[in-house]
Amino acid sequence: MKKYILKRVLISIIILFIVAFVIYALMRCLPTSYIEAMAREKSMQPGSKSFEEWMTQLSAMYNMDKGIVPGYFMWLGQMFTGNFGDSWYYTIPVVQKFHETVWLSFVMGAISFILELIIAIPLGIIAATKQYSKADYTISIVALAGISLPTFFFASLLKLIFSVKLGWFDLYGLVGRNHQQLSAMGKFLDIANHLVLPIIVLVVISIGGLMRYTRTNMLEVLNADYIRTARAKGLSERKVIYHHAFRNTLIPLVTIIGGSLPGLFSGALITETLFGIPGIGLTSYNCMVGGDIPFSMFYLVFLAILTLAGNLIADILYAVVDPRVRIS
């Protein structure tokens, strides 16, 4: 097992290296870059240097004047010393900005994840045990609706109904207008109040998939021989489902859940943008649109690491949970 993990980690490092290079090359190939926009703006001031002069100065300052490969290795070199540079858009160090914003996204992601599990798995089990009944159809329809709804549409719909029409919630933002004047508990509740709609969006969008998956696995397990044996032995239906069937359904579920854990840090770009939540999703969106290379590089490489970590965790968990699977 240890050798397997070690091997996978080493391969991941190589993959990461290549992925980071591809990302860097793509960012360098963007038609307009931040420094070009900056140079253009600065050169339009009366009495200032020409555009070419500004480009040369800024390119040298931001390491954009080298070719893609040397530039990449310079970035890599700096990365190993822990220096990811300053965000061009925000001026402050990339790591600092990241640290400020990622925890909010993580909290949002974690809460919606827990809610998702609590809702989707029991519903999936019910749908499977009462197959082809009204409950099953209702749950399946809800699941499909959830999967089919695009995030931006559903978020806008919620904003329209709950904010514009009913006035129950603020239209967007993480904090209300009176946030600073509230007590500590008041501040906490204020933020919670503003996170209700975004979390609803995140939960509804994702329960569909998990519910369907639970249902499918459950059905597969319920049709297995050992379940028939259990029923034949005379066990109660409750025990059959929850003690025997459910535990075997958990096997693939746990792997999926474990694999999606790192994704909690990645932030929900569209939801955050629409609800004005200054998490890592919105911040990275602003930076990418503005052509801020250091921050975008950091964030995209971070996502790559999360993806690889997620895959690794899923594979390991699979071996841990299912005694029949041995990693060779």
Add this chain to the structure above:
Amino acid sequence: MKKILALVLTGAMCVGLLSACGNGGSSDSSASSASAASSASAVSESSTASTSEAESTPAQRDENTPLVVGYSPFSEKFSPFFASTAYDQDVQGMTQISLLTSDRQGAMIYNGIEGETIEYNGTPYTYYGPADLEIVENEDGTVDYNFTLRDDLVFSDGEPITIDDVIFSMYVLCDPTYDGASTLFSLPIEGMDAYRTGIAKVIDLMQEAGPDNTDFTFWTEDMQKAFWNLENVAPKAIAEEIVKYCVDNGYNEEGDITGAAGNWGFSIPENGTIDDFAEALKEAYAGDMISMIETEAAGSTVADFLPDYEKYEEYVEYAESAPNITGIVKTGDYSMTVKLTEVSATAIYQLATTIAPLHYYGEKDKYDYDNNMFGFTKGDLSHVRSVTTQPMGAGPYKFIKFENGTVYFEANELYYKGCPKTKYINFLETQEADKLNGVTTGTIDITDPSFSNDTVAAIEKANGGELNGDVITVSTVDNLGYGYIGINAKNVSVGGEPGSDASKNLRRAFATVFSVYRELGVRSYYGERADVINYPISNTSWAAPQATDDGYRVAFSVDVDGNDIYTSDMTDEEKYDAALQAALGFFEAAGYTVEDGKLTAAPEGAALEYEVLIPGDGTGDHPSFMILTEARDALAKIGMKLIVTDLTNSSDLWTALDAQEAEMWCAAWGATVDPDMYQIYYSDVANGGANPGGDAYRYGIQDEDLDTMILQARKSLDQSYRKTLYKACLDIIIDWADEIPVYQRQNAIIFSTERVDMDTVTPDITTFYGWMSEIENTVLK
């Protein structure tokens, strides 16, 4: 039963497919992510469709309720010295005061301490400022700006303001390593150059020192060798690169070096070799290889030729630079004088700098005026930069923090115009699509949405039919700038002579056809929110000719003989025909052959086909787009082909302009307060174009009279004299037909009538006197 169900479901599916047909995308001109924009228009349309909206819960109206302003996202550069985006500027502007204030028309107030009363729109307004200014024009041509500061001002932390703070602020802006937005250093202040030299880049020093230099204090011998070896290495490499570029892009055949060189602007003999080309490059730049690479390279940069390029870009103090700027003189604890070596009309706008606190942005123990220490080490602005994200000053509000996408401000009780009546103000980061709905739902109170047709419709619905009502009040001001269609004089000319009558007539032909469709195009894109202008200057400027002035003419409304094309009783169709006929007359005068009302042959240097670039995102989303398409169709009738190229990536436009390859294009200028035309129109043709204005190459106007008048106007402080000169300048510019002025649009600020006490908002808001100018009075209901 099952069959019927199946049929119904199939039918529903098909109907669903059909819903995709219909107008593709709403005409939404708000600039946000596509998904947010389309969903937002769905939201605003359906929200305004319903008449009974829920009452937004009014916030607790106690005196601690913050006023919330919706802003586009910030870049956190909240420094009076380094703020670059308009939004960051506004944030730092809330915390700062400037030496001089301005009135509603952009003119500076000279007697701020006592106050000056100036009438605007029939109402007298009194303006106060922290300082008085006296301008003295001396006999020898120099000008003294004598500032006197109030002696009772303090910063928001209680520290008194003295003239040292002003001097400190000026020295930061004049420091050789300053790279922010201000260009105070470019003013003709006495001693400025001597102060700023002495610190220069290694590469510039190396160039001056020459190849035989033996003084390696600031660079190594290897660096010097590499630099001077450029002459041997770079021309050939660049020549090869250029040829490869031309061949790869199909401009020239493989091996056709003379052709490629020709395309790049260099003439070498027939069947030239790479070495010939390299020689030509070398000669043209006479040893300045850096400029050669920067200008001529087709992909590589200077850094490709010089390893460790950043070492060459370092600043070093190589010589005794002047220890101070002799033109900045402290004359008392609360007074100073700035001496300019010549009259400059635009200087005053730059000189009215922010009064930034020395004890916060600089270091007090590094300030000693008599010993040439100004609060920081010359060339090292690190302390100033370190507090970029936390501004502090003497402005109406104190910056508390930027957290959770909100900037928190608290009233500054020590503000010299009185403690602001609203204790807390928040600037909330808002996406464009949410701005209007944010006001109606109560999330924000004031914001600046993009003033598109959809926004106007939504506001009118929210108010129950009018633009200003019980829910939203709108304040519109003219945008500081204007839109135009540009024609490059060099690329659209006859016989290679941009200034000849024939060339001007050629351009006038196009200009006339474009001009007649302006009203149509602008109305359809902006509705009532923009005006057609007839001179290439923003209506916000005092120098803009008004319709009631003498000599005001509608642009391009005369034919080749000088007669008016249009009469007041013409229908639109008749006007378009008249314009087309007039254009035909201009083409003929330019040397085109006209047979049966059509152009059959073009004279030397001209063509029967021209291209116009328009940055319309590929979808024609641009105010001038309709003008171009209508003109194209009209010109096709007389045999002139106009190719309308819609660029999806607007930076392609700038690249084409910079390369001086564009024939015609559409863009807009952002104006400055002063109508000085140097930057855009000054060609220095009398000196062979040695020192033109930075953007003059775009139009390519080269007129000696225009140059002379621009210089004269710059050097005078008499506004009526300058206005006459600028009118004459504008007439020359129209005469050259390089710029067709199209539209002057409006910007809007919207206020929530329900929550903001509109009586306390700044009255008579103008382009130069925004709603924040009297923010100390604004309160919530």
